[in-house]
Amino acid sequence: MTEYTRKQQLLHADNVCLSYGHKPVLHNINFSIRNIVRPGVQQGQVVSLLGRSGIGKTQLFRLLAGLQQPTSGSITINGNKQVQAGDMGVVFQHYYLFEWKTIQQSLYMAAHQNPAIKGNEKAAVEKWAADFDITEALPCYPHQLSGGQRQRASIIQQLLKGSSFLLFDEPFSGLDVCVLDKVVNMLLQVSVSDELKTLIIVSHDIETSVAISDTVFILGKEPGEPGATIKKEIDLIERDLAWQKDIRRQKAFIDTLEEIKATL
């Protein structure tokens, strides 16, 4: 069993509800993300929020990103700070990039927003571009890139801004198997780049999400309930399913997928 402790609370959703008029969408959402500490290992957090289509994932994503306010309840980060737009690096499903700027220009712009790399913006852009194999794409405009390259550029853009939270909307959808592997490795690399870095993945791809996460939250709703809520939290570290290569063939992994499908 991997040795680890969950330390201070990095993000806390407290009784979050969201309604549109009389239509409740999210109801009493409660969960926390804590800092994982492993002796001798630099380790960030990778959390997945899973749920079936139409359950409210996008709405919760928008609340977490601070793009929308809950009808009641609160989402706080780093102690007691109410989350606001800009607090989290947000990687949207369609990888928004400035179409009129080259990738290099967009990445420099992101780097200039991060005081921690002031004076070293060029080196930082070049490093991430090399690490994620898009050096050749730097002089190109977004429309000249493949979907996978756009996605990597978009992730680097958020990384350069230096936010401790990165929020991903369906990062695995529409990718072929080879690119999917690259993206998974990239996310894992990002998650260990800083102990306090937290990746939150909102997805309906159960298998890939479970394969790279340490914790899974399942959003669900029973008939008659006023909105979707967190039905289950699965600690994948406790089950010895986190940070493992070739986990997908293990029985415990397959059983966990079945358990999640039954909860959705």
Ligand SMILES: Nc1ncnc2c1ncn2[C@@H]1O[C@H](COP(=O)(O)OP(=O)(O)OP(=O)(O)O)[C@@H](O)[C@H]1O
């Ligand atoms: N502006 C709005 N007004 C009223 N209802 C809305 C509004 N936006 C979203 N909804 C409702 O909120 C619910 C959840 O939608 P949401 O897009 O979050 O689902 P989802 O889990 O992301 O689905 P998918 O996986 O299919 O994208 C749906 O019933 C949707 O109709």
